[in-house]
Amino acid sequence: MGTGAVMFAVLRRDLQAALRRGSEWSNPLLFFLMVCSLFPLGIGPERQQLAVLAPGIIWVVALLASMMATDGLFRGDYDDATLEQLLLSPLPLYPLVLAKTFGHWLVSGLPLSLLSPLLATILQLPSEGLAVLMVSLLLGTAVLSFIGAIGAALTVGLRKGGLLLSLIVLPLYIPVLIFGSAAVKSAIDGMAYLPPLAVLAALLMAALALAPLAIGGALRISVDQ
Amino acid sequence: MANWQWFHKWGSPRWFYQFSGRLLPWLAIPALLLLVGGCVWGLAFVPADFKQGNSFRIIYIHVPAAAVAMGGYMLMATAAAVHLIWRMKLAAIVMKSAAPIGAALTFLALLTGAVWGKPTWGTWWVWDARITSVLILFFLYLGLIALHQAFENRDAAARACAVLAIVGAVNIPIIYWSVEWWYSLHQPASIKFVGESTIHPTMLRPLMATLSGMYLFFGWVLLLFVRAEIIEREKNTRWVQALVSDK
Numbered sequence: 001m002g003t004g005a006v007m008f009a010v011l012r013r014d015l016q017a018a019l020r021r022g023s024e025w026s027n028p029l030l031f032f033l034m035v036c037s038l039f040p041l042g043i044g045p046e047r048q049q050l051a052v053l054a055p056g057i058i059w060v061v062a063l064l065a066s067m068m069a070t071d072g073l074f075r076g077d078y079d080d081a082t083l084e085q086l087l088l089s090p091l092p093l094y095p096l097v098l099a100k101t102f103g104h105w106l107v108s109g110l111p112l113s114l115l116s117p118l119l120a121t122i123l124q125l126p127s128e129g130l131a132v133l134m135v136s137l138l139l140g141t142a143v144l145s146f147i148g149a150i151g152a153a154l155t156v157g158l159r160k161g162g163l164l165l166s167l168i169v170l171p172l173y174i175p176v177l178i179f180g181s182a183a184v185k186s187a188i189d190g191m192a193y194l195p196p197l198a199v200l201a202a203l204l205m206a207a208l209a210l211a212p213l214a215i216g217g218a219l220r221i222s223v224d225q
Numbered sequence: 226m227a228n229w230q231w232f233h234k235w236g237s238p239r240w241f242y243q244f245s246g247r248l249l250p251w252l253a254i255p256a257l258l259l260l261v262g263g264c265v266w267g268l269a270f271v272p273a274d275f276k277q278g279n280s281f282r283i284i285y286i287h288v289p290a291a292a293v294a295m296g297g298y299m300l301m302a303t304a305a306a307v308h309l310i311w312r313m314k315l316a317a318i319v320m321k322s323a324a325p326i327g328a329a330l331t332f333l334a335l336l337t338g339a340v341w342g343k344p345t346w347g348t349w350w351v352w353d354a355r356i357t358s359v360l361i362l363f364f365l366y367l368g369l370i371a372l373h374q375a376f377e378n379r380d381a382a383a384r385a386c387a388v389l390a391i392v393g394a395v396n397i398p399i400i401y402w403s404v405e406w407w408y409s410l411h412q413p414a415s416i417k418f419v420g421e422s423t424i425h426p427t428m429l430r431p432l433m434a435t436l437s438g439m440y441l442f443f444g445w446v447l448l449l450f451v452r453a454e455i456i457e458r459e460k461n462t463r464w465v466q467a468l469v470s471d472k
Contacts, residue, residue, distance in 0.1 A: 150392055154385045158375050167371050168389060171364040172396050175403035182407065203399070210395065217309075218388050225381035 006091055007099040014103035017076070025107040028069040032112055035061045036119045047124050054125035055184035058133065059140075062112050063173055066141050069108035070148030071165055073100070074156040074219065083156075084223055093216035098208075101149045101215065109141025125188070132187035132197070139200040140180040146204075146211035147172045153218035157225055176203060236313050238455045239464050245448045252445035259438025267431035274428075280344040283337050285431055289439030291334035291359060297327035297443060298362060301369075302394035305387035315451075317383035318458070320390060321373060322450035326443060328366035334359055354405040361400050365393045379458075 018024045039057050040050060077083040086096050116137050117130050151169035155161035183196035234240050267285035274281040301323040308316035338356060339349045369386055376382030459465045
């Protein structure tokens with residue numbers, strides 16, 4: 001099989017598994033929904049106050065939801081030794097890791113981004129920000145998936161990976177959060193929102209080029225130990 | 226063919242232990258002299274700042290701690306790369322040892338910054354670009370230490386941490402720029418750190434002394450950590466047992 005065919009096979013298998021086990025893609029979404037609805041209860045339901053905080057809230061919660069989804073990215077494959085087979089295959093690791101990470105984004109980041117306008121409405125986000133929020137989340141969650149995959153690959157062999165994963169990954173998430181919420185805020189304030197979006201896209205390109213190398217190396221270390 | 230003996234020497238923990246033992250006093254004595262001397266000079270003999278009064282004198286600890294904390298991360302990431310590329314054990318030990326020292330210095334920088342901020346800015350904490358990126362550096366160090374502790378297998382721990390240290394090193398400039406930009410987007414102009422060129426020479430000279438003292442101090446403490454780790458790892462070898470039974 002060629003590289004493309006294998007990538008497609010990996011992607012299809014992951015998507016099929018995720019669709020059959022519905023909780024894999026629905027749990028992060030439910031988390032996103034529930035935590036976002038906690039904020040008005042904690043802060044108070046005043047419309048203006050929520051409108052100011054909404055971009056930050058949605059971005060932070062989306063980031064946490066994406067991180068929680070990342071924890072299981074390689075776990076199933078590690079437990080049933082599929083990961084070992086992938087590492088043993090003669091194909092380079094880069095495209096395989098790329099396919100796995102992309103598949104993960106399709107079931108975590110993409111639904112989060114698609115659901116975000118609904119939550120934005122609940123949180124009184126001004127309508128000027130809706131489209132930019134969605135685009136920033138589409139780009140940003142993809143970067144988060146790549147960074148999270150590095151953490152997941154490093155911790156997959158550990159019994160208690162979950163909390164550790166967040167300690168490793170959260171500091172690296174910060175640039176994405178800054179530019180993502182900045183884009184939405186600029187759009188609401190009527191300022192140029194394209195520069196932060198362009199930076200997000202640049203981060204995505206850098207992650208696309210470099211992160212699979214780190215993920216592959218980390219997977220080898222986790223499987224070797 | 227080039228002579229590679231020097232390179233293989235660095236791969237031998239035993240050689241490094243003996244070599245570093247001779248190096249220790251050459252780091253320790255100047256480090257203490259420069260740190261203590263620089264502090265006394267800065268605290269007692271430099272005239273007070275006309276705006277900040279005496280509170281600026283904390284600069285003689287704050288700036289060296291922050292600078293060495295950042296330099297320490299770069300050293301750690303370099304050691305991580307050396308370990309991954311050449312599988313050099315010593316590099317793994319240096320990487321592991323640098324993390325807690327770097328974390329401690331980063332904490333010191335944050336703490337002294339807060340103490341300095343209270344009289345000058347009227348607040349312990351500002352979400353200023355510089356402060357935020359140092360805080361993130363602190364988190365990166367802590368994440369690395371946590372990851373190292375989570376592994377039972379020492380070699381896997383070293384390699385996993387090496388990957389994380391390098392990823393972090395790639396991210397540090399990105400984080401720095403993002404934080405800088407975030408700050409300029411959302412806050413009106415606020416007090417900035419004094420640039421090096423705008424500091425008066427009488428204040429600068431003791432700072433240079435404590436700064437170089439802090440670098441030497443870092444090297445000294447790093448060597449102590451590395452030597453302790455070498456002894457721990459090689460405790461079953463004959464040379465360590467001979468070394469211990471001699472004393």
